Amino acid sequence: xxxxxxxxxxxxxxxxxxxxxxxxxxxxxxxxxxxxxxxxxxxxxxxxxxxxxxxxxxxxxxxxxxxxxxxxxxxxxxxxxxxxxxxxxxxxxxxxxxxxxxxxxxxxxxxxxxxxxxxxxxxxxxxxxxxxxxxxxxxxxxxxxxxxxxxxxxxxxxxxxxxxxxxxxxxxxxxxxxxxxxxxxxxxxxxxxxxxxxxxxxxxxxxxxxxxxxxxxxxxxxxxxxxxxxxxxxxxxxxxxxxxxxxxxxxxxxxxxxxx
Ligand code: 16G
Numbered sequence: 001x002x003x004x005x006x007x008x009x010x011x012x013x014x015x016x017x018x019x020x021x022x023x024x025x026x027x028x029x030x031x032x033x034x035x036x037x038x039x040x041x042x043x044x045x046x047x048x049x050x051x052x053x054x055x056x057x058x059x060x061x062x063x064x065x066x067x068x069x070x071x072x073x074x075x076x077x078x079x080x081x082x083x084x085x086x087x088x089x090x091x092x093x094x095x096x097x098x099x100x101x102x103x104x105x106x107x108x109x110x111x112x113x114x115x116x117x118x119x120x121x122x123x124x125x126x127x128x129x130x131x132x133x134x135x136x137x138x139x140x141x142x143x144x145x146x147x148x149x150x151x152x153x154x155x156x157x158x159x160x161x162x163x164x165x166x167x168x169x170x171x172x173x174x175x176x177x178x179x180x181x182x183x184x185x186x187x188x189x190x191x192x193x194x195x196x197x198x199x200x201x202x203x204x205x206x207x208x209x210x211x212x213x214x215x216x217x218x219x220x221x222x223x224x225x226x227x228x229x230x231x232x233x234x235x236x237x238x239x240x241x242x243x244x245x246x247x248x249x250x251x252x253x254x255x256x257x258x259x260x
Contacts (some may be wrong), residue, residue, distance in 0.1 A: 002197070005214075005221075006054065006228060008029045008030060008033045008038065009029070009038075009051065009054040009165060013036040016030055017138040017177045020158040022057050022157065022187060023061045023062075023064040023065040023068070024065070025192055026051075026055060026057065026061065026065040026067050027061065027065040027069055029062040030065065030066075030069060030075070031069065031074060031123060031238060034085055039085050039087050040086045041086065041088045042084060042086060042213045043084060043085045043255040044081065044082050044083070044159055044222070045066070045067060045075065045083040045084065045085070047082065048062045048066070048176065050116050065239070066083055069084070070211060070218065071211050071213060071214075072211070072213050072214070073086055073210055073241060074086055078124060079183070083160050089239070089241050089242045091166050091242060091243065091244050092105075092155065092242055092243050092244070093152075093244045093246055094243060094244065094245050094246065095246055095247075096140045096193065096246060096247040097247065097248055099177035099188060099189065099190065099191050099223070101176055101177065101179070102148050102156070102176075103161070103175060103178070103179065104176075104178070106126070106150045109150075111150040111151045112150065112151055112152075112211065113148070113149070113150055113175070114147065114149050114153045114215045115146040115147060115148055115175065115177070116127075116146065116149065116154075117145070118142050118145040118146060118147060118157070118159075118207075119142060119143055119144070119145035119159075120143065120145070120170040120171050121141075121142075121170060121171070121174075122140045122141070122142055122143075122164050122168075122170065123140065123141055124137070124140065124141070124225070125137070125139065125140070125141035125145055125161075125240070126141075128233075129141045129233060129249040132161075132222060133161065133162070133163050133230055133233055134163075134230060134237075135163055136223070138165065139164065139165070140164035141161050141162070141163065141164060142159050142160075142161070142162045142163070142164045142166070142167035142168070142170040143157075143160070143170065144159075144161075144167075144170050145158070145160070146158050146208050147157040147208075153209075153242070154158050154207060154208045154209055154239075155208075155238065155239055155240065155242050155243070156208075156236050156237065157204055157207055157208065157236060157237045158234055158235075159235050159236065160233070160234040161232075161233045161234070162179060162231060162232055162233070163231075166181070166184070167180070167181075168184050177232075181232075182212050186231055188223030188224055188225060188231050188232055189224065189225065189226045190223065190224045190226075191221050191222060191224065191232075192219045192221070192222050193219060193220065193222075194219070194220045195217055195218070195219050195245060196216075196217070196218045197215060197216075197217065197218070197236060197240075198212055198216045198217065199215060200212060200213065200214065200215075200216045200237065201213070204237050204253070206238070210239060210241065214240065215240035215241075216234070216237050216239060216240045217237070217238040217239075217240055218235070218237055218244060219234075219237075219244075220233075220234070220235050220236075220239055221233075221234045221236070239256040
């Protein structure tokens with residue numbers, strides 16, 4: 001790292017006349033070095049004191065730049081052992097045109113899937129669940145909340161809600177909700193998915209092993225049976241640094257209606 005570090009801090013010295021606050025210049029120099037591969041995942045950063053001496057800036061300035069990069073997920077700090085370039089996530093490219101399950105998606109990529117249970121049980125439905133699933137207040141909702149993990153990396157938190165009449169024993173679904181639904185003839189055939197940006201709160205970030213406040217994706221999936229009945233209402237948080245959702249777009253043919 002020391003040669004690379006010298007380069008980073010030398011660039012900083014040359015550009016320190018540019019007028020931007022010094023901590024921003026240092027942050028950018030380190031970020032550029034990571035993006036250009038000068039320093040790679042797992043590499044240790046020199047100590048705060050070394051950086052301050054090399055770049056001829058105060059330790060407070062170094063600390064501010066490093067803290068920003070830790071918040072942004074570029075660097076990680078390990079208690080007692082220092083600051084390192086964060087491991088790079090291999091991004092998962094997910095098509096938006098196929099209705100597949102998490103287990104199938106990961107298996108297709110040859111990744112080992114597991115889930116950690118966050119919740120499973122029968123509850124009185126919330127107003128949202130009643131509305132989407134068409135439940136009345138005296139019916140129960142089955143909730144299945146899981147941290148979804150592929151190759152030991154937590155990728156998403158999924159909170160599914162289904163009518164208890166469809167899933168009377170949420171604890172019994174095994175490793176795949178869709179496989180369990182398939183067995184009873186309730187696997188969805190169509191879904192509408194809404195994706196929006198979200199900054200991760202403390203507890204979600206802790207589960208997903210990313211810094212709090214980092215960008216994530218909030219995904220809501222409402223799935224339907226062939227009959228048109230809603231079968232699943234799932235709200236998920238996906239890691240923004242791990243997923244690319246990809247949709248294929250086609251020019252509509254003559255006479256085809258263009259709907260919003
Ligand atoms: C996908 C779905 C989720 C569904 C799950 C079933 C999204 C955003 N979510 O992850 O709605 O409940 O698959 O997976 O695509 P499983 O059969 O592996 O439990």
